[in-house]
Amino acid sequence: MIARFIRETELDTRLLGMLGALAIIWIGFHLYGQIVNGFGAFLTPRNLWNLSVQTASIGIMATGMVLVIITRHIDLSVGSMLGFCAIIMGVVQVNILPQFLGLGHPMIWVIAVIVGILCGSFIGAFHGALIAYGKIPAFIVTLGGLLVWRGAAFLVARGETISPVDPTFALMGGGPYGAIGATGSWIVGLLGCAAVLGLIVMGRRKRKIFHIAQRPIWAESFLALVGCGAVIGAVLLVNAYPWPRGIVRRYAEAEGITVPEGGLFISHGFAIPVLILVGVAIFMTILMSRTRFGRYVYAIGGNPEAAELAGINTRWMTVKIFALMGALTGLSAVVASARLGSATNALGTLDELYVIAAAVIGGTSLAGGVGTIYGAILGALVMQSLQTGMVLIGFDAAIQQVVVGSVLVLAVYLDILYRRKSK
């Protein structure tokens, strides 16, 4: 019955497994909170909204790490690069640009973001060049980078915290103002539903051209229903989380609105960093499945020698892959420092491990050639859920480390068992 259901809907059993694991983690933490602390705090709009924002930074980098790991490399330097890019952006928008443009100039955040992404790209490309042309193993190059860029971040600002960031820049970190509100979220939600339906219709048309057997209509309807249901559910969830009372009062004063007796309900809606993550996910998925670049990434991972003999410039590809990883790290630095409202040289410490863990839990094989973007993002969500859940129920940092480390090893072991069975 279940086997037939999975076969007809052609759902990826891996994906189902991960969603199942996620459900267990979420419900588990909620129940634990309810029973032990008398209050289940996990499955609340507030916590899930925060979880989505916290996942954004790791998730963005994890999509890039997938490419790095598929091509049999590793990048240990992303956390330090994030710190370095954040500091550079901080210096640019707080110390340099206001001198020339004046404080609060509308171009400041744009320039800061571009500088941050370029900074990451250049560092990534530099690492890639050392790996591809210098033939130094990626592990060593990026292990060096891990130390170098953390130190460099300290030197640039002499260890000072740079704040406050530009107010428009800060919106990219989320928060009440950094979210798009109820109406905006509904628009995004409807676009999402349209995309789900469009993909299903296009899939059917393509199968017709290819003469591949169609899924039965009930399976298609089920997928459409679940897809749209998930999108609408997410909209309802983020719209159910209201602005805190203090922010509402300040906002009402500024706008000259009188707050009614029962208080004013203003929805957060989707947070901007989450939308950035969604945008990155779509871009990276198209890149990996529909372009030559993506095809070459998989080919190099599957058989580097064959890729070389097929005329692919594998060294230049390595440079590009690490540059892309760097650019995404720069973007993550935007989200992370905007969320904090300041830039510190310690930003992103240990992120490399969470990013690698997210990619690996998401099914990226360290042997190369295998991995998906959506898997990595789900992996990031799993990692972040564990982290948040343990904070909520009051586990201390030491236990958190033990649990996260064990889960990583367990997840990879389960993945190996799964692959062996499906062979």
Added chain:
Amino acid sequence: MTDTSQTPLVQLKDISISFGGIRAVDHVSLDLYPGEVVGLLGHNGAGKSTLIKILSGAYQKDGGEIWIEGKKVDITSPRDARDYNIETIYQTLALADNLDAASNLFLGRELVTATGFVDDAKMESETAKIMARLNPNFRKLKEPVSALSGGQRQSVAIARAVYFNAKILIMDEPTAALGVHETQMVADLIQELKKQGLGIFLISHDTREMLELCDRVSVMKNGKLVGTERVEDVTEDDILSMIIMGKKPDKAA
């Protein structure tokens, strides 16, 4: 059989290459005419594969010249070789195991749509067409090639060379991993391609097979060319003595 008054498709002149002081190929000269199959024989490590990899762009020669259709050329990468319509079927097959047949066939030369995205639909149908011609039993178009048998994988590698209209085809042990039926398939294909005017370099250990398929055979030993003979002028024993002793058959006798 071979019309030597034509311009040779390929002339390898005085090719040498060394790896860490060892001369893997030592001043070897070979030529190949349109519609001709030239076999390369020799022990393991005699330098056959190395020589051929210089022509296919995988290795860089230390000395000598490569002439294609009467013009001196510079081949420094596999991409250069492809630009001269040189296609290679490697001993190791050179397929990316995690990709399907179509992706492998078009690897490095993907068909793209007007918008610049890879055109999987077109590549799939082109693959189906060429596989129908080469190996009608081939069905697993959508699966990663790691799921294919040795013969099926070989068909993908051969399809790659045939599809892109090779003029010069290099086959490094094309039948090493194949069964009887599939070996016959490759032999038939070689005859067909020959008729179309391709020049083929064939590397194999099977002396008898080589005498059947080739027009001329060249024997190498320790990186040096022992000699090149027309197959009608020599016996299998002559070839074996060239391989083992490194001596030309005594023609006067």
